[in-house]
Amino acid sequence: MSLAENTNISIEKIAKSRIDSIDFENLKFGTTFSDHMLVCHYKDGQWGDVQIKPYGPMSFEPSINVFHYGQAIFEGMKAYKDSNDDVWLFRPRENWKRFNKSAERMEMPQIDETRFVDGLKTLLNLDREWVKPGQGNALYLRPFMIGTHPGVVAGPSSEFMFCIICSPARTYYSGKVKVQIAEHYSRAANGGVGYTKCSGNYAGQFYPTKLAQQKGYQQVIWTDDATHTKLEEAGTMNVFFRIGDTLITAPTSERILDGVTRKSLLDIAKSKGIDIDVRTIVVQELLDAHAKGELKEIFGAGTAVTIGQIEGFAYQEKFYSLPEIADENSFAVQLKNSLQGIQQKTVEDIFGWTEKVEKK
Structure with a gap:
């Protein structure tokens, strides 16, 4: 049964939309929100009715679990509009599955597909x-x-709130970034929660990222917690390395997020005949490839940025610049254009990844 047919949903529309007051040409990512939000509460072992109401502040007791023990998870997704004024989602059921994977690890209830999608x-x-x-x-x-x-x-909470809020967005990064390879701090550890999108994963990154920014770098390439030699993620993104004409990325694990953008880029790359190698890559291999002139590109991949190109990296106080590559020869540019074309319906979606939001 679709939610549209489910009588256990209430819709309270905003009295007057704020949309005319928004400067859509000058948006700061994640600071402007749409008129409505979705809210659903879990109590006594079951999810309640779905409510869609005007976006606005909420009231909570100071003692609730999330403030003290951090039981919180989230997802990042995007909706797109094509030239026919139709709205599309990109692989929303992958986000729903990963949301429930995060919920399981954080001892939180699963959310059903109807309420989520x-x-x-x-x-x-x-x-x-x-x-x-x-x-x-x-x-x-x-x-x-x-x-x-x-x-x-x-202890774990027995009550939960599921919510969806929406924020209009433009391009996340305006250009290439410089990164620092982590030598001490780690994003995640074996047996931990690195593969989930729990809030604490991101809070723990803020301090080492600030230290890197103080040295002139925008992000950190995270290394494994045990040896600090294995290259794993870049900032809040999965990370790809192009050595010669091979595209390399680390396999997903307990430490590495199973990114929807990551898996989509791998499929697109395969369809283009790009040589893919999903394996562990270590810092020394990167340095050796750079010394031989074989390291062509590094880029991050995630929902907010799609693909964020990296112009160079720092390691042990030395900076390594990457070569300038024409857009037509860049794997990052080719893959970004293909993925965004599918998302925005300007090229054929041969994978069946997009879902239309029907007008009601």
Whole structure:
């Protein structure tokens, strides 16, 4: 049963839209939000009704679980609008599956597909004017879940809130970035929660990223916690390395997020005949390839940025610049154009990844 047919949904429309007050040409990522949000509460072992209501502040007791023990997970997604004014989602069920994988690891309840995917489509249908067409435009979608049971006993919450908020967005990075390879700090460890999108994963990155930024680098390439030799992720993104004409990325693991953009880029690369090698890559291999002139490109991949190109990296106080490559010869540019073309419906979606948000 689709959510549209489910009577256990309430829609409270905003009295007057704020959309006319928004400068869509000068958006700062993640700071402007659409008119409505989706909210659903879990109590007594089951999910309640879905509510779509005006976006706005919420009221909670100071003792709820999320404030003290950090039971919180989220996803990052985008909606796009094509030239026919139709709104599309990109692989939303992959995000739903990963959301539940995160929930399981964080001792939180699973959310059903109807509330997650169909609820999201109902919300988007209401706020579809916030999805702007054109290259680089999208509506960023943030589903999240938090523990809401009051009390400071150190244990999992028995009550939760699932919510989706939407933020109009343009291109995340305007150019290439410089990165620093981590030699001490780690993003995740074996047996931990690195493969989940739990909030603490990201908070733990802020301090070492600040240290890197103080030295003139925008992001950190994270290394494994045990040896600090294995290259794993870049900032909040999966990371790819082009050595010669081979594209290399680390396999997913307990430390590495199973990125939807990552897996999509791998499929696109294979369809283009690009040689793919999913394996562990270590710092010394990167340095050796750079010395031989074989290291051509490094780029990050994630929902917010799609692909973020890297112009060079620092390691042990030395900076290594990457060569300038014409767009037509760049794997990063080719893959980004193909992926965004599928997302924005300017090229054929041969993979069947996009889902239309039907007008109601």
